[in-house]
Amino acid sequence: MREFIVEADGGSRGNPGPAGYGSVVIDPATGETLAERAEYIGVATNNVAEYRGLVAGLRAAHDLDPSASVHVRMDSKLVVEQMSGRWKIKHPGMKPLAMEAARVFPPDRVTYEWIPRERNKHADRLANEAMDAGARGEQWSASESVAELEAKAVGSAVPEPSGPPGDAAAGAARARAALAAASATAASAAASATAPVAAAPASSASAVPASSAAPASSAPSVSAAPTSSAAPTSSAAPTSSAAPTSSAAPTSSAAPTSSAAPASSAPFDSAASASSAVSSSSGRYARRGAAESLGGGAAKADADVRAAQSVARSGWAPADMGAPATFVLLRHGETPLTPQKRFSGSGGTDPSLSEVGLEQARLVGEALARRGTVQEILASPLTRTRQTAAAVAERLGLDVTVEEGLRETDFGAWEGLTFGEVRERYPDDLNRWLSDPDAEPTGGGESFAATATRIAATRDKLIATYAGRTVLLVTHVTPIKTFVRLALGAPPESLFRMELSAASLSAVAYYADGNASVRLFNDTSHLRP
Numbered sequence: 001m002r003e004f005i006v007e008a009d010g011g012s013r014g015n016p017g018p019a020g021y022g023s024v025v026i027d028p029a030t031g032e033t034l035a036e037r038a039e040y041i042g043v044a045t046n047n048v049a050e051y052r053g054l055v056a057g058l059r060a061a062h063d064l065d066p067s068a069s070v071h072v073r074m075d076s077k078l079v080v081e082q083m084s085g086r087w088k089i090k091h092p093g094m095k096p097l098a099m100e101a102a103r104v105f106p107p108d109r110v111t112y113e114w115i116p117r118e119r120n121k122h123a124d125r126l127a128n129e130a131m132d133a134g135a136r137g138e139q140w141s142a143s144e145s146v147a148e149l150e151a152k153a154v155g156s157a158v159p160e161p162s163g164p165p166g167d168a169a170a171g172a173a174r175a176r177a178a179l180a181a182a183s184a185t186a187a188s189a190a191a192s193a194t195a196p197v198a199a200a201p202a203s204s205a206s207a208v209p210a211s212s213a214a215p216a217s218s219a220p221s222v223s224a225a226p227t228s229s230a231a232p233t234s235s236a237a238p239t240s241s242a243a244p245t246s247s248a249a250p251t252s253s254a255a256p257t258s259s260a261a262p263a264s265s266a267p268f269d270s271a272a273s274a275s276s277a278v279s280s281s282s283g284r285y286a287r288r289g290a291a292e293s294l295g296g297g298a299a300k301a302d303a304d305v306r307a308a309q310s311v312a313r314s315g316w317a318p319a320d321m322g323a324p325a326t327f328v329l330l331r332h333g334e335t336p337l338t339p340q341k342r343f344s345g346s347g348g349t350d351p352s353l354s355e356v357g358l359e360q361a362r363l364v365g366e367a368l369a370r371r372g373t374v375q376e377i378l379a380s381p382l383t384r385t386r387q388t389a390a391a392v393a394e395r396l397g398l399d400v401t402v403e404e405g406l407r408e409t410d411f412g413a414w415e416g417l418t419f420g421e422v423r424e425r426y427p428d429d430l431n432r433w434l435s436d437p438d439a440e441p442t443g444g445g446e447s448f449a450a451t452a453t454r455i456a457a458t459r460d461k462l463i464a465t466y467a468g469r470t471v472l473l474v475t476h477v478t479p480i481k482t483f484v485r486l487a488l489g490a491p492p493e494s495l496f497r498m499e500l501s502a503a504s505l506s507a508v509a510y511y512a513d514g515n516a517s518v519r520l521f522n523d524t525s526h527l528r529p
Helices: 046-064 077-083 095-104 121-135 147-153 173-192 296-312 355-371 383-396 419-425 427-435 448-465 477-488 492-497
Strands: 003-012 017-026 033-044 069-074 110-114 278-280 325-331 376-379 400-402 470-475 505-510 516-523
Touching (some): 017 046, 069 077, 077 095, 077 110, 325 477, 355 383, 470 477, 477 492, 477 505, 477 516
Parallel strands (some): 003 069, 325 470, 376 470
Antiparallel strands (some): 003 017, 278 516, 325 505
16 A cells, blocks of 8 residues: 655644645655645634645645555644544634545544654745745745755755655755755845955855756766667677677666656756756657756856756646656566576567566565555566566555567567677678667567667557556566657667666656656666665
């Protein structure tokens, strides 16, 4: 069963007076913000505003998963004790609100905890943003909120996320705050220009928070390995000097692992971590990625501002896009052919998992169970992927749907051979295959261009079917690299620049406006002791 934490608060400036509430839904495994709610409610008491915040937070959690269990944390002793059944509800304005809160989830799936106010900063700031908006004659806007960043800046207890994104219903606050902070810095610098030189700050760029956007140069990390460093399939790792084995390129050099950016309402949450979330859109689900090297404090501040501007611009607010379809891409566990680095596609012997591979599948299931975000499981029809999916599904209590479009490339006559053996037997065919995405392996296998066409069609079908949901796709090296390549708008040769380990996790989110965001690549942290 999926679990959520709901933090809620409410306030009144006068008690009774102008009032508002704020609430936030959090993934307990990663600390990721999944949803934010806030509203100015007119004249009311503190307690009524607190109850309104509780109801809004529970409803937001219910929208994400009606079957979930919820742990509510509030700094209102009154609400916590009353909802726990230990205190009676006497105020006539609160009784209907308490009944409304109790109806959102079955009582046995909701628990309550009192926390000190300093641990409830996120919800508190949302409530104050709502009251500030009311004072201006407006309602609270999610696209302008900086509550999450401000709460973390003063020591929020919520940990930074470290796993695949959830439903990504909240979030570009960090980027907007980076933009606001940088704008304030620029204004300060302009003002100081009229003062004596000695009075000008020595490091005005430092006003941008350290947690804001990293320079854009860190984005295309999947190309960190040399062009010839790794073959694109589970067994196609070369053995010759012309194309070194996949072990020559460490996992960490190929792409980020468990430091994925948090789920966010924007396709590119640059301010959270540009080094581990690469956003793209070109055609339908890809866009050109930028790469610049910037040095020094001022250069980094400039990069922060530009990244924040791309996120915070009008039209990228949560209300416009909603939750994306998130594909968590799992490569199957090891087979006997994997450590031998042999081509193993859909046209060969269809090997089963080895003992190592079965254990890897079990560990993946445990990791995904802790994160609690996966709602559906699909698998390639090949034995190794179905075995991996079955192990995960047993741990998550889900069924597995076989999807033909997720199968591995057919490597023709190369099936079962090492890269070196193919180079020795079919050198001309191999050279064409390495340089031309339309070239087929010897014996009429599947070209990378044909694989990309198949994966793109499968992607579009699954996005339409699973809009707003998080789906585990258990598949193979070439399909996973192709999902990532298409999301980034990268050229076909990028397939040779990615390292993908057995039983590794990657993730791509697809938004309603056509943008795609690569959230994770080649994460193997769950396999380490």
